[in-house]
Amino acid sequence: MDKDEQVMAALVKAGPSKEVPDAEVSGKEPRSPWSEGVSRRSFFKLGGLLAGTAVVGAGLGGCSQEGGAKVPDSASSGAATKGETEIGYTVYETDMLVIGAGFGSVSACSEAARLGQKVLVIDKGPYGFGGACGMNWDVVYTWSPKGTEAQDSVFARRTVNKQLFINAAKSDPYQPDDYLPIINWGETLNDRNPDGSIHLKVDMPMSQQAEWGFPRHWLDHFGKADNITIHDYTMITDIFVNDGVCIGAVGIYLPTGEFRVYRSKATILAAGGCTGIYGWVTLSPVTNNVPDNTSDVEMAVFRKGGRIGDSEHAAYDMMGIVPSGWASSEGSMFGGDSLDIEFMLDKDGVAFCMDPALDQDRMLVDRIYFNQIVAQVIMDGRGGPNGGIYLPANDEIRKQMRYMYLRCVNLIEEKTGADLREEPMECLIEMYEHGGTPIIDDNMMSTEFAGLFCVRGAATLAEGGGSHQNRNRVLGGYAMRCAMEYIKKSYKEPEKIDWQDAEKEFSRLTDLRTREVSGGIRPITIQRKIQRATYPAMGVIRTTADLEAARKELARIAEEDIPKMALSDHASAYNRDWKDAIETINLLQLARLSVEATYVRPETRGSFYRPEYPEANDDWKCTLGFYDDGKGGLAFDKITWPDVPYPA
Amino acid sequence: MKLTITRFNPSVDAKPYDQVFDVPTFENMTLLEAVMYVHENLEPISFDYTCRGRLCGRCSVMYDGIPVFACIQFVSEGSHTVAPLEGFPVIRDLIVDKRREQKAIADTYERVRIAPLTREEINSQMTTEAADKLRWIEYCCRCQVCTVICPAKKDTPQYMGPSRLLAVAYRHFDPYDQADRLLEAVAGGLWDCQMCGSCTKVCQNSPEIHHLDIWKELRADATARGLTVANPKGV
Ligand SMILES: Cc1cc2nc3c(=O)[nH]c(=O)nc-3n(C[C@H](O)[C@H](O)[C@H](O)COP(=O)(O)OP(=O)(O)OC[C@H]3O[C@@H](n4cnc5c(N)ncnc54)[C@H](O)[C@@H]3O)c2cc1C
Ligand code: SF4
Ligand code: SF4
Ligand code: FES
Numbered sequence: 001m002d003k004d005e006q007v008m009a010a011l012v013k014a015g016p017s018k019e020v021p022d023a024e025v026s027g028k029e030p031r032s033p034w035s036e037g038v039s040r041r042s043f044f045k046l047g048g049l050l051a052g053t054a055v056v057g058a059g060l061g062g063c064s065q066e067g068g069a070k071v072p073d074s075a076s077s078g079a080a081t082k083g084e085t086e087i088g089y090t091v092y093e094t095d096m097l098v099i100g101a102g103f104g105s106v107s108a109c110s111e112a113a114r115l116g117q118k119v120l121v122i123d124k125g126p127y128g129f130g131g132a133c134g135m136n137w138d139v140v141y142t143w144s145p146k147g148t149e150a151q152d153s154v155f156a157r158r159t160v161n162k163q164l165f166i167n168a169a170k171s172d173p174y175q176p177d178d179y180l181p182i183i184n185w186g187e188t189l190n191d192r193n194p195d196g197s198i199h200l201k202v203d204m205p206m207s208q209q210a211e212w213g214f215p216r217h218w219l220d221h222f223g224k225a226d227n228i229t230i231h232d233y234t235m236i237t238d239i240f241v242n243d244g245v246c247i248g249a250v251g252i253y254l255p256t257g258e259f260r261v262y263r264s265k266a267t268i269l270a271a272g273g274c275t276g277i278y279g280w281v282t283l284s285p286v287t288n289n290v291p292d293n294t295s296d297v298e299m300a301v302f303r304k305g306g307r308i309g310d311s312e313h314a315a316y317d318m319m320g321i322v323p324s325g326w327a328s329s330e331g332s333m334f335g336g337d338s339l340d341i342e343f344m345l346d347k348d349g350v351a352f353c354m355d356p357a358l359d360q361d362r363m364l365v366d367r368i369y370f371n372q373i374v375a376q377v378i379m380d381g382r383g384g385p386n387g388g389i390y391l392p393a394n395d396e397i398r399k400q401m402r403y404m405y406l407r408c409v410n411l412i413e414e415k416t417g418a419d420l421r422e423e424p425m426e427c428l429i430e431m432y433e434h435g436g437t438p439i440i441d442d443n444m445m446s447t448e449f450a451g452l453f454c455v456r457g458a459a460t461l462a463e464g465g466g467s468h469q470n471r472n473r474v475l476g477g478y479a480m481r482c483a484m485e486y487i488k489k490s491y492k493e494p495e496k497i498d499w500q501d502a503e504k505e506f507s508r509l510t511d512l513r514t515r516e517v518s519g520g521i522r523p524i525t526i527q528r529k530i531q532r533a534t535y536p537a538m539g540v541i542r543t544t545a546d547l548e549a550a551r552k553e554l555a556r557i558a559e560e561d562i563p564k565m566a567l568s569d570h571a572s573a574y575n576r577d578w579k580d581a582i583e584t585i586n587l588l589q590l591a592r593l594s595v596e597a598t599y600v601r602p603e604t605r606g607s608f609y610r611p612e613y614p615e616a617n618d619d620w621k622c623t624l625g626f627y628d629d630g631k632g633g634l635a636f637d638k639i640t641w642p643d644v645p646y647p648a
Numbered sequence: 649m650k651l652t653i654t655r656f657n658p659s660v661d662a663k664p665y666d667q668v669f670d671v672p673t674f675e676n677m678t679l680l681e682a683v684m685y686v687h688e689n690l691e692p693i694s695f696d697y698t699c700r701g702r703l704c705g706r707c708s709v710m711y712d713g714i715p716v717f718a719c720i721q722f723v724s725e726g727s728h729t730v731a732p733l734e735g736f737p738v739i740r741d742l743i744v745d746k747r748r749e750q751k752a753i754a755d756t757y758e759r760v761r762i763a764p765l766t767r768e769e770i771n772s773q774m775t776t777e778a779a780d781k782l783r784w785i786e787y788c789c790r791c792q793v794c795t796v797i798c799p800a801k802k803d804t805p806q807y808m809g810p811s812r813l814l815a816v817a818y819r820h821f822d823p824y825d826q827a828d829r830l831l832e833a834v835a836g837g838l839w840d841c842q843m844c845g846s847c848t849k850v851c852q853n854s855p856e857i858h859h860l861d862i863w864k865e866l867r868a869d870a871t872a873r874g875l876t877v878a879n880p881k882g883v
Contacts, residue, residue, distance in 0.1 A: 125698065125706070126706070126746065126747055126750065127747070127750075128750060128754060128790075129698065129704050129705070129706055129750075130698070134698065134704065135698060135699040135703040135704050136699075136703045136704065136786070136787065136788075136789040136790075137699075137703050138786075178767070179770070180765070180766075180767055180770070183765055183770050183824070184764045184765055186757065186758065186759050188774070188779070188782045188822055188824070190774070190778075190779035190780075190782045190783040190786070191779070191783075192774055192775075192776050192779040194776060195771075196771065196772065196773070196774040196775045196776060196778075196779070197770075197771035197772075197774075198770065198771060212783060212786065214786045216757075216790075217757065219754070220754040220755070220757045220758050221758060221759075223751075223754055224754070224755060224758050232747070233739075255739045255740070255745070256659065282681050282684065283678075283680055283681060283684055283697070283700050283719075284700055290698045290699070291697070291698060292698060322676075323675075323676035323678070324676075324681070325676075325677070325678040325680060325681045325700065325719065326678075326700055326701055326719075326720070327700070328700075329699060329700035329701035329703075329719075330699065330701060330703060331699050331700065331701020331702045331703035331704075332700065332701030332702065332719070332720060333701065407787075407855055407856070408701070410855060411701075411702075411720065411855075415676070415720065415722060416676055522692075524687065524688050524692075525688070528688070567692070568691060568692050569691075569692040571657055571659075571660060572659075573657050573658070573659045573660070573739070573740050574694045574739050574740035574741075574743055575692070575694070575740075576687065576692050576693065576694045576695070577692035580692075
């Protein structure tokens with residue numbers, strides 16, 4: 001198929017109706033320049049072929065609310081959806097769909113470019129500006145100089161599904177083992193030695209690191225590739241499933257509210273880690289990760305009966321939080337790590353890490369131990385008004401600080417007039433990455449939905465709590481190879497496509513947008529409640545009391561608040577209230593899974609510490625695959641993986 | 649504060665309209681926090697952001713008529729206005745569609761080469777001088793705030809504008825790039841620039857990006873190659 005054919009579509013013309021997306025009424029549609037070459041006329045030509053309409057009526061909201069702690073798919077009970085109406089949607093067709101345009105996606109695309117596979121990439125944000133990868137910050141790139149296969153123990157340590165890594169390594173002729181490809185994708189890595197050669201920040205047999213990485217160059221490079229078409233500002237809200245097989249995804253083109261079906265032979269999920277459940281400080285949860293990653297697709301997989309793993313695992317760091325709006329941001333804040341232990345203070349100015357009862361040497365090498373020391377001080381009430389510990393930006397710290405943080409110190413001092421040598425910054429432990437992804441097999445494919453491949457699938461990042469650039473390169477590339485193999489060997493063209501699965505999702509979304517409830521609660525209000533309820537339970541120290549309180553409040557939100565969720569804005573074009581509503585349901589579900597998956601583990605594991613169960617328990621050395629028990633509750637499978645030696 | 653927000657849903661409204669909101673302020677409150685206050689407490693507003701710290705440019709808006717990043721712009725008591733970034737089609741309220749220009753910038757940044765670099769070339773062809781110049785341009789987050797304010801862009805619409813010219817400069821300084829970037833700069837309007845420095849003034853990443861120094865260097869290199877015009881601006 002050529003590029004034009006690849007994205008062929010049929011537009012379903014619903015008769016003029018006030019529920020038809022605004023764009024179809026007005027004909028003014030902001031178009032993405034990244035998808036130029038896609039002829040819209042072809043949609044009309046093919047109009048008859050894929051025609052279908054969805055009828056939305058009251059009660060047909062695709063919403064099941066069966067009590068218990070179950071999070072309703074929608075918010076229907078008792079709500080009236082305005083009269084019967086037809087919904088139009090556009091269908092796009094591609095062989096290979098990639099959801100997300102961050103590090104995972106670009107890594108999958110690099111493999112597609114190498115192997116000549118055409119792909120259609122979807123991103124919720126403007127292309128190049130989405131996800132953690134789309135922020136223009138100085139990334140540290142890490143790799144094992146001996147490749148993934150031989151000496152990757154640094155990365156693989158916390159991985160549970162080791163066979164998957166062996167498969168990934170063995171099938172990869174270009175295992176990431178240095179900076180060569182990165183530079184050929186447009187980077188200059190301009191931290192250099194006096195002779196102009198690349199300066200390695202870390203240079204050890206098992207691991208090398210280079211700074212001053214700006215991955216936007218990768219996005220430029222692959223965004224220009226002939227085999228890659230991009231649809232941005234498009235939020236995927238569901239996977240498209242026929243007979244248990246994932247045959248694409250569905251979502252909303254945000255600028256107009258147009259519904260879209262993406263019909264694909266294979267779909268790769270790379271929609272990032274969601275830290276959006278972890279508290280709230282005026283503009284963001286306590287995270288330096290991004291607001292767009294709200295686990296939309298992962299939670300859609302859950303709603304459809306798929307299993308979700310690793311939501312109990314997250315990765316943490318320490319970052320400043322005042323001034324509040326800049327909390328944890330990589331572009332305006334600085335934080336500390338275990339190199340700064342002598343400078344970290346409690347609210348009384350005590351350098352708590354230096355307590356002789358603690359193991360300072362261990363803090364240096366064991367990030368998790370260090371995080372727990374800090375968390376304990378905060379839990380003991382020795383933190384500041386926001387519950388943080390204090391870090392001054394004194395001259396010693398400035399000397400060892402990376403430039404990207406030093407510029408933040410300068411910004412804070414310039415804008416607030418503070419002298420951070422004298423006035424230490426209050427810092428919190430922020431969650432920068434998070435699991436909570438579909439269970440996959442050794443070939444990256446969802447165990448429930450053939451055709452769906454997940455770059456961050458459960459048991460790959462596992463106790464590590466989240467991804468990084470190197471993992472994305474290994475797993476993104478492998479996901480693409482597996483998906484291509486699937487198209488070649490296993491994919492069967494459905495005899496007839498049942499569009500109802502997509503139409504049900506459009507009904508749910510329309511219901512969310514249009515429903516009116518007396519005493520309705522705005523989604524943003526509910527979202528804040530979820531974030532506040534989850535914060536105490538999802539830190540690095542998780543007490544049983546905090547977990548139980550979070551479970552209770554999340555169940556209450558699901559039962560009482562979600563059915564009352566209603567919007568103040570019913571328009572289709574970039575409706576933030578609507579986006580909030582869709583995201584709120586996903587955040588609630590992910591919060592519930594995260595708390596529950598911790599709660600059932602009578603142990604301490606990975607980044608989290610349970611004071612009531614201070615040791616790891618080998619009976620729980622497994623992935624928990626959580627699914628909907630069909631009765632309004634959650635059930636889980638304990639999934640164990642063969643203990644193959646790795647590195648091989 | 650009294651915050652006037654320019655609102656617009658292009659598929660419904662005939663034209664943009666203003667709405668005034670009462671927003672309680674606190675110390676070091678940012679414009680983004682003020683808009684979030686309205687969204688959370690008063691009325692849904694369509695606005696965009698991701699990084700909360702000048703890394704993405706997605707929050708850029710006009711504040712009292714000046715292009716800023718809402719995320720690091722502190723607000724004060726009194727009456728203030730916030731409107732979508734000028735010069736771009738409005739998607740809704742404060743969200744504009746910058747994608748056409750962003751694609752042009754991204755395409756300009758793409759390195760041009762005959763063949764991929766080898767490890768030896770990577771390590772032997774870069775100099776610390778070149779690396780020093782490249783390093784600071786990296787911090788351009790492509791927000792296009794500088795292009796919005798640029799008088800040369802207004803007087804000479806075919807001028808590529810500072811955000812794209814920076815991309816050309818980046819590849820001109822990149823020893824691995826093999827295209828004729830000076831020609832590209834000159835053809836794109838290097839001599840149309842009025843050397844007024846407004847770009848640096850509005851740029852929120854100006855601790856790193858010193859446009860005038862970069863333009864001067866490009867002009868010097870262009871002059872050395874004889875790529876000059878009869879009436880250069882801003883000399
Ligand atoms: C601030 C920060 C600094 C980090 N620094 C480093 C570092 O220096 N080195 C390192 O190795 N790792 C680092 N990491 C960790 C890791 O590398 C990044 O989080 C990385 O970006 C993860 O890649 P990803 O593809 O999984 O997610 P992302 O890069 O976040 O990409 C996810 C993409 O999916 C899109 N998306 C989300 N939902 C939807 C939807 N419903 N529909 C369509 N698209 C959707 C998003 O818009 C986004 O483009 C850092 C992380 C953060 C947050
Ligand atoms: S130079 Fe500054 S103002 Fe211009 S696009 Fe880059 S970051 Fe924005
Ligand atoms: S110095 Fe040149 S590029 Fe910058 S604003 Fe003035 S005219 Fe525009
Ligand atoms: S939110 Fe990214 S620059 Fe303001």
